[in-house]
Amino acid sequence: MTSYSAPVRDFQFLLQNVFNAQETLYTLPGFEEVDQDMAKMVLEEGAKVCEEVLHPINGSGDQQGCLFDDGMVTTPDGFIEAYQTFTEAGWSSLSLPREYGGQGLPETLNFAMEEMTWSANAAFILCSVLTRGVVNLLQAYASDELKEQYLENLVSGTWTGTMCLTESHSGTDLGLVRTRAVPQDDGSFALSGTKIFITGGDHDLTENIIHLVLARLPDAPQGVRGISLFLVPRNLPDAQGNWQQDNGVNCGSIEHKMGIKGSSTCVMNFDGATGYLVGELNQGLPQMFKLMNLARLSIGLQGLGIAEVAYQNAVTYARERLQTRSLSGIKNPDGPADPIIVHADVRRMLLTTRAYVEGCRAMSIWTGMQLDTAHVHPDADVRQEANDLIELITPVFKAFCTDMGYETATLCQQIFGGHGYIQETGMEQFVRDVRIAQIYEGTNGVQALDLVRRKLFIYEGRLPETLFKRIDQFIMQQGADDKREFVAPVAEALQRLRELTQWLLEVSKQNPDELGAASVDYLRVFALTTLAWFWAQMACVAKSGEENSFNTAKLSTARFFFGRLLPQIDGLDRGIRSGAQHLMELDESFF
Numbered sequence: 063m064t065s066y067s068a069p070v071r072d073f074q075f076l077l078q079n080v081f082n083a084q085e086t087l088y089t090l091p092g093f094e095e096v097d098q099d100m101a102k103m104v105l106e107e108g109a110k111v112c113e114e115v116l117h118p119i120n121g122s123g124d125q126q127g128c129l130f131d132d133g134m135v136t137t138p139d140g141f142i143e144a145y146q147t148f149t150e151a152g153w154s155s156l157s158l159p160r161e162y163g164g165q166g167l168p169e170t171l172n173f174a175m176e177e178m179t180w181s182a183n184a185a186f187i188l189c190s191v192l193t194r195g196v197v198n199l200l201q202a203y204a205s206d207e208l209k210e211q212y213l214e215n216l217v218s219g220t221w222t223g224t225m226c227l228t229e230s231h232s233g234t235d236l237g238l239v240r241t242r243a244v245p246q247d248d249g250s251f252a253l254s255g256t257k258i259f260i261t262g263g264d265h266d267l268t269e270n271i272i273h274l275v276l277a278r279l280p281d282a283p284q285g286v287r288g289i290s291l292f293l294v295p296r297n298l299p300d301a302q303g304n305w306q307q308d309n310g311v312n313c314g315s316i317e318h319k320m321g322i323k324g325s326s327t328c329v330m331n332f333d334g335a336t337g338y339l340v341g342e343l344n345q346g347l348p349q350m351f352k353l354m355n356l357a358r359l360s361i362g363l364q365g366l367g368i369a370e371v372a373y374q375n376a377v378t379y380a381r382e383r384l385q386t387r388s389l390s391g392i393k394n395p396d397g398p399a400d401p402i403i404v405h406a407d408v409r410r411m412l413l414t415t416r417a418y419v420e421g422c423r424a425m426s427i428w429t430g431m432q433l434d435t436a437h438v439h440p441d442a443d444v445r446q447e448a449n450d451l452i453e454l455i456t457p458v459f460k461a462f463c464t465d466m467g468y469e470t471a472t473l474c475q476q477i478f479g480g481h482g483y484i485q486e487t488g489m490e491q492f493v494r495d496v497r498i499a500q501i502y503e504g505t506n507g508v509q510a511l512d513l514v515r516r517k518l519f520i521y522e523g524r525l526p527e528t529l530f531k532r533i534d535q536f537i538m539q540q541g542a543d544d545k546r547e548f549v550a551p552v553a554e555a556l557q558r559l560r561e562l563t564q565w566l567l568e569v570s571k572q573n574p575d576e577l578g579a580a581s582v583d584y585l586r587v588f589a590l591t592t593l594a595w596f597w598a599q600m601a602c603v604a605k606s607g608e609e610n611s612f613n614t615a616k617l618s619t620a621r622f623f624f625g626r627l628l629p630q631i632d633g634l635d636r637g638i639r640s641g642a643q644h645l646m647e648l649d650e651s652f653f
């Protein structure tokens with residue numbers, strides 16, 4: 063089966079050498095007790111849990127899957143014990159507020175931890191990821207009474223949380239939600255309706271589950287402006303204050319699906335269940351989007367985490383598997399054939415994965431640092447700038463990391479040849495487990511639309527310009543000739559992206575379909591250009607550092623990225639500029 067070894071060294075390289083967390087992150091208010099040593103210790107201890115507790119039950123969890131019997135969901139063997147170990151040690155509350163029992167550490171460290179957990183066991187970690195989002199949402203919008211009643215148990219992991227948006231006729235278009243919430247005399251609401259595809263809707267990990275449900279009042283306006291958000295616990299407290307009273311929330315069935323089989327995906331029925339309004343009436347969607355933004359970043363980490371573990375296993379295999387001789391002469395004279403890692407095409411697949419993984423990891427740590435800056439930096443202008451960058455990068459991070467996660471997990475499976483297609487090696491599980499990340503939390507197509515329709519335009523184009531200026535600054539600061547090989551392609555890519563953005567804004571004034579037609583390819587150009595910036599930063603640091611295998615590998619991988627991957631933007635640019643017409647001219651009846 064598969065193995066996993068957490069990339070702690072790479073996290074440290076990014077935190078210490080590339081982004082200088084000692085001065086830019088650990089000095090922020092609330093993080094003063096964090097320093098490099100403590101961060102290292104957190105990452106090393108987190109790595110152990112992922113390697114020794116979560117990964118060993120990844121394959122068995124997939125094979126066994128969740129079971130549904132008599133209205134109850136059972137998780138795979140070992141999940142309950144692992145959940146206890148994970149939550150009792152505080153891993154699920156690493157960056158959650160101290161006020162409610164969390165550890166209040168930087169989100170940046172939590173991002174690193176989350177990547178490791180996705181690598182180790184994607185199905186296992188989903189419940190905790192969603193619970194974290196529920197905590198953030200309640201903290202932002204719930205009444206003090208609800209916070210007091212619910213937050214502590216959610217933060218500690220004693221209870222888990224869900225996000226109940228989707229209905230059979232309402233997925234991307236949440237304005238179609240039909241679940242009803244009828245006001246009651248005591249100020250609560252009675253919720254009725256059926257939600258589908260609810261992750262962790264039912265399970266046996268905790269005694270209570272807290273659902274956040276989108277629903278509409280009987281007299282609410284039609285569409286997205288009539289949707290409110292409600293907290294609906296599975297169990298209510300009885301007269302003695304024990305949370306055991308049935309609240310009319312039932313799991314109707316679970317889905318049989320392609321991957322993440324150890325995570326329950328539930329049909330949830332609400333039969334007059336008691337719910338409590340969270341935030342303002344009819345403001346459910348904007349509020350929910352706050353949760354979804356964080357959840358979207360987490361799903362990007364799913365893509366990254368699974369790509370990393372697939373890569374590690376592919377490297378091991380490529381070193382061991384002996385097939386045919388190298389084109390440039392025998393490399394393994396004592397064996398019957400050379401290890402496949404000598405073949406250029408196998409190296410192409412490995413390096414593609416590695417270059418994307420390490421680039422996306424840099425984007426992840428940088429994004430985590432923007433989140434921390436946006437939350438706690440004392441200067442309001444700095445907070446605003448960090449918020450702008452997060453708004454902009456969220457759809458790019460979610461879509462690009464998950465697309466690359468799927469593409470590279472498939473490349474790593476390919477390295478195993480036929481053995482990658484059979485269950486025993488575990489490689490096909492990675493492909494199945496990562497596939498959903500391109501679909502949920504808003505499909506990647508919808509992320510691309512968010513980028514081109516909203517993020518490029520709002521605040522008169524301030525968001526992209528904020529990022530572009532950051533990249534400009536970096537380019538100007540790197541004067542040394544020996545770094546030109548990494549900096550010059552970033553300047554070129556940025557110029558191209560600026561021109562493409564301008565072109566898109568112009569043509570879409572005449573024909574709005576141009577936005578939809580360009581969106582997915584434009585997002586990729588945007589992501590590759592941003593990744594080039596991160597790769598250049600890493601390469602410049604590695605070049606100035608001591609000569610060792612880590613820095614040598616960084617420089618080689620950077621050269622691969624700039625030579626082989628970044629040039630994709632040339633073809634994408636040309637394709638985008640061919641316009642919407644090629645997509646829209648074929649009459650629907652001819653499909």
Ligand SMILES: Cc1cc2nc3c(=O)[nH]c(=O)nc-3n(C[C@H](O)[C@H](O)[C@H](O)COP(=O)(O)OP(=O)(O)OC[C@H]3O[C@@H](n4cnc5c(N)ncnc54)[C@H](O)[C@@H]3O)c2cc1C
Nearest residue numbers: 225226227228233234259260261327502503504505507508
């Ligand atoms: C395993 C799993 C777990 C899930 N967990 C949860 C959960 O916990 N809570 C929850 O509420 N939901 C959950 N979901 C639901 C998930 O978020 C939705 O499936 C997803 O948002 C897409 O909605 P849909 O399936 O209805 O597809 P649709 O909205 O019907 O979309 C179908 C296709 O049309 C495209 N499309 C739609 N509109 C446009 C447009 N305007 N322009 C271009 N293309 C468009 C989409 O990109 C997609 O390719 C889960 C789903 C799965 C499979």
